[in-house]
Amino acid sequence: MFQKSITRVENRILASLPAGEYARLLPHLKLLTLEYKQVLFEPHKPLRYAYFPEDCVISMVSTVFDKTIVEVGLAGRDEMVCVATFLGANSTPHRGIVQRQGRALRIKTNVLHDEFRRGGRLQELLLRHTQALLVQVAQTSVCNRLHSLESRLCRWLLMMHDRVQADEFVLTQDVISMMLGAQRTGVTETAGALQKRGIISYSRGRMVILGRQKLEETACECYWIVSEERDRLNGIRPTHHPLRSQSH
Amino acid sequence: MFQKSITRVENRILASLPAGEYARLLPHLKLLTLEYKQVLFEPHKPLRYAYFPEDCVISMVSTVFDKTIVEVGLAGRDEMVCVATFLGANSTPHRGIVQRQGRALRIKTNVLHDEFRRGGRLQELLLRHTQALLVQVAQTSVCNRLHSLESRLCRWLLMMHDRVQADEFVLTQDVISMMLGAQRTGVTETAGALQKRGIISYSRGRMVILGRQKLEETACECYWIVSEERDRLNGIRPTHHPLRSQSH
DNA sequence: AAACTTCCGTACGAAAACGTACATTTCAAA
DNA sequence: TTTGAAATGTACGTTTTCGTACGGAAGTTT
Numbered sequence: 001m002f003q004k005s006i007t008r009v010e011n012r013i014l015a016s017l018p019a020g021e022y023a024r025l026l027p028h029l030k031l032l033t034l035e036y037k038q039v040l041f042e043p044h045k046p047l048r049y050a051y052f053p054e055d056c057v058i059s060m061v062s063t064v065f066d067k068t069i070v071e072v073g074l075a076g077r078d079e080m081v082c083v084a085t086f087l088g089a090n091s092t093p094h095r096g097i098v099q100r101q102g103r104a105l106r107i108k109t110n111v112l113h114d115e116f117r118r119g120g121r122l123q124e125l126l127l128r129h130t131q132a133l134l135v136q137v138a139q140t141s142v143c144n145r146l147h148s149l150e151s152r153l154c155r156w157l158l159m160m161h162d163r164v165q166a167d168e169f170v171l172t173q174d175v176i177s178m179m180l181g182a183q184r185t186g187v188t189e190t191a192g193a194l195q196k197r198g199i200i201s202y203s204r205g206r207m208v209i210l211g212r213q214k215l216e217e218t219a220c221e222c223y224w225i226v227s228e229e230r231d232r233l234n235g236i237r238p239t240h241h242p243l244r245s246q247s248h
Numbered sequence: 249m250f251q252k253s254i255t256r257v258e259n260r261i262l263a264s265l266p267a268g269e270y271a272r273l274l275p276h277l278k279l280l281t282l283e284y285k286q287v288l289f290e291p292h293k294p295l296r297y298a299y300f301p302e303d304c305v306i307s308m309v310s311t312v313f314d315k316t317i318v319e320v321g322l323a324g325r326d327e328m329v330c331v332a333t334f335l336g337a338n339s340t341p342h343r344g345i346v347q348r349q350g351r352a353l354r355i356k357t358n359v360l361h362d363e364f365r366r367g368g369r370l371q372e373l374l375l376r377h378t379q380a381l382l383v384q385v386a387q388t389s390v391c392n393r394l395h396s397l398e399s400r401l402c403r404w405l406l407m408m409h410d411r412v413q414a415d416e417f418v419l420t421q422d423v424i425s426m427m428l429g430a431q432r433t434g435v436t437e438t439a440g441a442l443q444k445r446g447i448i449s450y451s452r453g454r455m456v457i458l459g460r461q462k463l464e465e466t467a468c469e470c471y472w473i474v475s476e477e478r479d480r481l482n483g484i485r486p487t488h489h490p491l492r493s494q495s496h
Numbered sequence: 497a498a499a500c501t502t503c504c505g506t507a508c509g510a511a512a513a514c515g516t517a518c519a520t521t522t523c524a525a526a
Numbered sequence: 527t528t529t530g531a532a533a534t535g536t537a538c539g540t541t542t543t544c545g546t547a548c549g550g551a552a553g554t555t556t
């Protein structure tokens with residue numbers, strides 16, 4: 001088995017570790033490339049690995065009955081995937097799917113759990129991340145209830161945009177509709193409107209963000225609430241958003 | 249300050265502690281009665297106390313702009329309130345409101361955090377509870393997106409029913425509508441239909457559950473998904489629900 | 497080149513919930 | 527007892543999204 005050498009870590013959680021802890025973890029981290037649509041874990045199945053995204057993006061989705069799926073969380077280089085491992089669950093009701101192809105660092109769940117129990121900086125970072133995830137999921141819940149498809153679509157595109165760190169990514173309307181828990185035809189209409197306004201451009205699964213600012217203006221407050229709380233918990237100076245002082 | 253003596257603990261998390269840890273925690277626990285609509289913490293304000301409900305019920309709500317509020321989590325004697333304390337956040341974007349008057353054990357956040365860091369059984373229990381909470385919030389998110397007002401109302405009534413451990417409780421339609429993020433008039437219609445079917449009975453803020461089973465049949469799958477995962481994580485033998493084998 | 501699959505556009509009736517206004521009932525305070 | 531506030535009932539036009547069907551365009555496979 002050939003192991004690529006890990007020169008520089010892009011994942012924010014791992015990058016925040018003190019040298020000692022990082023060195024102890026390093027032998028257990030395996031750098032690999034996750035492919036688009038790859039399934040990392042299945043609902044109610046034993047969790048073998050946790051993942052620290054480098055430049056890939058992972059969706060945690062809830063499976064409703066057989067086919068219907070809805071996203072409950074999105075993870076990129078600021079996050080990690082499989083909080084259940086150190087929260088003491090050997091499975092979750094959710095599925096982990098690669099939303100954008102890219103690199104991630106993989107670790108065995110029991111190794112991570114052991115390291116977590118040592119109670120060092122890693123534990124603190126993972127716990128703070130859990131709180132950020134909780135806020136993300138809670139806000140998505142509110143958003144799902146109160147906001148229009150257009151707002152939700154814009155918010156989701158912004159979240160993806162942050163995580164892929166590129167203006168272009170692979171994304172079909174069918175996938176979007178599943179993530180947002182909406183009809184595909186509704187996404188076509190809404191995305192079409194955004195394209196007409198020159199905010200995005202897409203064609204057969206190739207999505208391009210053209211007007212980030214317009215996207216922010218059209219998205220709901222939820223985007224900022226989650227972003228600011230995540231940055232705050234990660235000790236990153238918050239980027240105040242332009243709309244907060246607006247009247248509603 | 250008169251402190252009631254704590255004879256028997258009803259809160260499941262505390263009740264699961266080994267004698268030693270419980271004894272160490274006991275001097276810091278204050279038994280008090282929380283009043284209906286009492287606010288336990290405000291969004292983005294420092295968290296002073298965490299709460300272990302005995303027979304009260306606490307709602308965690310997200311405040312959207314000024315007035316609009318939506319519930320993101322519900323806690324009773326199987327849960328605790330303020331996971332943020334041990335997750336390393338000194339505040340949350342949510343508000344904690346007493347949904348049903350009753351007893352709770354209160355503890356200072358820094359004391360709980362210190363005890364958490366000792367890494368004993370308490371830590372394990374709190375972490376498992378966090379996973380259960382995460383599942384609850386995630387499922388609520390899905391529910392908010394996919395399910396009808398009637399299903400969601402039934403689910404919420406079931407969750408309340410479990411936690412109050414009584415067939416009758418104080419609950420106005422206005423409060424319900426806020427928790428569910430719906431119109432008050434819509435709740436009136438839906439609740440009226442349930443009352444006609446003899447499932448519930450209500451009058452001016454007094455809600456009575458008459459047909460628990462009918463309620464379970466009308467609620468969505470979300471109720472069972474959350475309940476079973478919570479029981480599983482708490483090491484309670486799962487109560488298999490009657491609809492799982494049904495065709496959808 | 498033909499057949500096929502995937503992705504996107506559009507149309508349209510149906511259903512659910514929204515937003516609002518106003519009436520009624522019931523309980524509590526003055 | 528009167529007054530008023532809180533809780534509930536009802537009605538109705540509007541909006542949004544659903545659910546479904548069909549068609550076309552753009553790649554891909556055979």
